[in-house]
Amino acid sequence: MDLISVQAVLFVGAVVLALLLPLPVAARRTLLLLGNGAFLYLFHPLAPVLFLAVSLLGWYAARLAAEGAGRARLLIASAPLLLPLFLPKLAWFSGLSGPGAAAAGAESVGNVVGSRLAYFIGASYYTLRALHCVIDARRQRRLHFGLFDFLVYNSFFPTIVSGPIERADHFAQSFGRLGHPTRDDLAAGCRRLFTGLLKKVVLGGIALKWAGPITAFGQPQPAGSVLHWWQAWVALYAIALYAYFDFAGYSDLALGVANFMGIRLAENFDNPYLRPSIADFWRGWHLSLSFWIRDYLFIPMCGRSRSTLRPHLAALGSMTLCGLWHAPNIGWACWGLAHGAGLSVHQAWTVWLRKHFAWKRRLAQSRVVRVVAVLITFHFVALTWTLVSIDPHSLAPTSAYLRVLFGFS
């Protein structure tokens, strides 16, 4: 099913209207669960089955964790949860299945959420939500939801394809209002749908056209056509804007549809390209993933160490895993490594700057310094998109493109 289609609009409209019926709470939640299952089914008949298998396993592991099960038992129970994160994206596995291979091959350039097999639709997201519940259950010795509500939460259809990776405790805050949107919810929903469509369809579509030199780089070109360095720069800016408009637009649509049901999801984007540092960029880009990486990978990797080196290694390790989560190939691995290195270098600079604190304060107040910092951060992020938007399976085309960009060919 195409997410921007008449079929999708009819589906969303039917579920939202059904939830407005005067039904008991349990019936309304059952209706939503059935709607979520139907949404997955529209992508592939096996998608709800896989979702159920992963979610039941996640629920079992979370219950074990809440009961204080030992580390070994918990690891054995939750280790299979890693399979749906990586299995569908491995090239050899994609090659084994017919429709899946087509889906993987159709991975669009600049698609920041990576490719998936049709029946693995949403697996990256519902698996991370399940893992979040397992880790929180271990830390807090309690469960956020009973099994039924967990299934409703984890399959919530507006978030199933591309997130946000809504946290259970945040989802629970408005879950009681399911089917009872306030006037504010409806107004916010209308605004979100408008801005989401504007970003994803209009602005994203325009940006993608301008990104042609990147999306078509390496493909046969008409005789005599030469890519000039300035065209390469225009395409670089366009692909960066496309990544933002496409993904933030989708998040707006997800938040808007949820608003119509009375559910208030957490923000997923907050002006990421207007941030003065790479650390700040990650406080504005794909927040639900960024916070997942920070809380469940980076901070545990840092441990309780007095070592000043360990957080740098944790940044490299956690961001490389973040890249591999998108897709296990060389492009995404290098993208993650580059962001980890960026965070590490920024941290080293910050530590040095803090030692000169009075100067740091003056710099922080300077508008010129801020503009320069925003430009540097934006260009760094834009350059990292080339690693995954030209050919994520090989670095050679990216390297060739960068040579054109910087006038070396």
Add this chain to the structure above:
Amino acid sequence: MSGPGDVDRAPLREHFIAIIGGDAKLLPSDGESLVDEGILDSFGLAELVALIERSYGVKVPDADLALANFESIDKIAAWIVAARR
């Protein structure tokens, strides 16, 4: 200085003064956010947790490993007091 229901904040202040190059006058007040001032971030959290565990003899559980709990010296002190109870 510490009163009833409080902890000795000197190790915390020394830690953050060292981070900002040793000038105590530049350290924000105990109630101000160290995160907003750019003195504490998730990179510095592990080091701070190590200091709390070493200097105050309390273990910081994984569930509490979040910047929000240690955003200011007041919040850190309050967390230690609560953990000792």
